[in-house]
Amino acid sequence: MQQHNIIINTKNAPDPLGPYTQAIEINNIIFVSGQIPICPDTNIMSDNIYDQTHQALLNIKNIIETTGLKINNIVKTTLFIININDLPKINTSYKNFFNTYSFSKNITLPARSCVEVSKLPKDAKIEIEAIAMREFL
Incomplete structure (x- = not known):
């Protein structure tokens, strides 16, 4: 089976802060790099964890919608x-985000891991990475 890699970038999410892409697609699986809660339009980050969670997920949504x-x-x-x-x-915030943006009333939330870390880029309170699949609904 031949592997197809597609680099994914959008202006609707913050530019990467280092030498990586926003996401990469390999054989219908999209791996989204960790997103901190920077608003791409203003380059501003809220201090509120609820809003930071929402913005990080919104960045992921914008990347995969590309x-x-x-x-x-x-x-x-x-x-x-x-x-x-x-x-x-x-x-x-996480549950409200998925319930708001789902096209199905009975969304199955994705599997999830949560890790406490000592520091994140730009002093963010949260960073979220995601995996999405084309064949999954």
Whole structure:
């Protein structure tokens, strides 16, 4: 089987802060690099963890929509957070985001891991990466 790699970049998400792409597609699987909650239009990041969670997910949504996919195609996310005590607010924002942007009333939330870390780029409180699949709905 021949492997097809497609580099994915959009102006609707922040530019990478280092030597990596926003996402790459390999054989119908899209791997989205970790997104911190920078608004691509203003280059500003909220200080509120609820809003940061929403913005990081919005950046992911904008990246995968570049490929013609929707958030329902996301099968796995990984959250990197600097304060585990923020998890209740993060969970509320996360659930509200998927319920708001899903094209199905009964969305199955993606599998998820959550890791507390000591620091994130630009002093973000959260970074989220995602995996989406073309064949999954």
